[in-house]
Structures are given as structure tokens and as C-alpha cells.
Amino acid sequence: MTDRRAWAAIASFPPHPKNVRHARRITRTALAAWGAPELIDSAEMVVSELVTNALRYGSGPVDLTLALTDRTLRIAVADEGTSLPAPRDAASDAQGGRGLQIVELLADSWEVVVRLTGKTVTCLLTAPEMQAPEIPAANPVHLQGRPGSPRRSQGELRE
Structure with a gap:
């Protein structure tokens, strides 16, 4: 992944559960086209968790932005909801509640930016050497x- 120009993909879709699958497909396709296959699995998982959270706890359309420069992928998921994401301690038999723990495990960093009309959760992934x-x-x-x-x-x- 050297001598790469910056790449970006932006998608916006209605708040429907099937769009989690579409967001994963967009991520996989973009990273493969950009020559960054080493980021696909982690990025796909992070996108899946962030989009799922936006659908579950947010409102309005969901916006996904992927931006790749050199070895760093920036993933941003925005929605119009006002509830802020917070990591939870899920019981061992719980079927959910681990999304942000997964994001924390896979991403180098993540943050939430509150906007006038909602929020954007952004994280960074760095490609392995x-x-x-x-x-x-x-x-x-x-x-x-x-x-x-x-x-x-x-x-x-x-x-």
C-alpha cells in the first residue's frame, strides 16, 4: 500500500436492517478495488457494528463514509439520532451489546462528534505492515x- 493516492466512498441509505449487509458489501468492494485487502475483514466488521448501532439507536438516514490514505482507513457513520454510543458490559449469554467493544478492539481510535442534526461516529484503522x-x-x-x-x-x- 505504498504510493497510493487518497480514495473515498460515500453512501447514504434509509434506516432499514438490510442496509447493514449493503454497507458491508460497499466496504469490501471499495477496499478490494483500492488494493487494500488487508483491511477488509476488520473494516467490514467495524462498519457492520457502527451501521447496526445507527439503525438501532439513531434515526433518519444513515451515511457511511470510507476514506483511505496511505495505510489509514477512516470510517464514519452518521445518523440523525441524539442518543450517544457508550460501550456496555454484555452478559456472557447476551445476543447483543458488544458492538462498541468490537470497534474498540479493531480500531486504533474512535470518537463521536455531535452535530446540530445528529451525530457521527468515526474510527481509524491502520493497515498492518x-x-x-x-x-x-x-x-x-x-x-x-x-x-x-x-x-x-x-x-x-x-x-
């Missing part, structure tokens, strides 16, 4: 997964 992290020569480990992923295999050692 394109190169695998350096591994000390004494303990080389084979990395699996997408480039820059912190997940390691169960210890396939190389001599």
Missing part, C-alpha cells in the same frame, strides 16, 4: 495468514 515482522535468528518461526498478521503458526521452525 506489508512485510512480515523481523524474527530473531535464534528462534525463526514460520508466519501464516495475511502479511503483517500477528498470528503465528504453532511453531514450524526452520533450521
Whole structure:
């Protein structure tokens, strides 16, 4: 993801539950077209949670903005509701209540901006490094997964 120009996508849709799926599809399609596949899974999950919250607790149309520059993706979801998002402690058997916890886990940062006609929840995601992290020569480990992923295999050692 080097030498990239800035990219942006903006969508606005009525407050209907099926539009969560459309927002995920917009996110996946845009990031694939922009050459940022390493951001797709996290961005799609964050968009899903933010749009779901806008539909559940907000009002009016939902606006989604995706803006990618270099290695940073800015996701903004706006609605006309007045209730502000707040992380909750969901019971272990609860079917909901973890949306903002997921956003906090996946995003580098997030914030809420109150506007005259509602609010905008914005978060930033940073793409992992394109190169695998350096591994000390004494303990080389084979990395699996997408480039820059912190997940390691169960210890396939190389001599």
C-alpha cells in the first residue's frame, strides 16, 4: 500500500436492517478495488457494528463514509439520532451489546462528534505492515495468514 493516492466512498441509505449487509458489501468492494485487502475483514466488521448501532439507536438516514490514505482507513457513520454510543458490559449469554467493544478492539481510535442534526461516529484503522515482522535468528518461526498478521503458526521452525 505504498504510493497510493487518497480514495473515498460515500453512501447514504434509509434506516432499514438490510442496509447493514449493503454497507458491508460497499466496504469490501471499495477496499478490494483500492488494493487494500488487508483491511477488509476488520473494516467490514467495524462498519457492520457502527451501521447496526445507527439503525438501532439513531434515526433518519444513515451515511457511511470510507476514506483511505496511505495505510489509514477512516470510517464514519452518521445518523440523525441524539442518543450517544457508550460501550456496555454484555452478559456472557447476551445476543447483543458488544458492538462498541468490537470497534474498540479493531480500531486504533474512535470518537463521536455531535452535530446540530445528529451525530457521527468515526474510527481509524491502520493497515498492518506489508512485510512480515523481523524474527530473531535464534528462534525463526514460520508466519501464516495475511502479511503483517500477528498470528503465528504453532511453531514450524526452520533450521
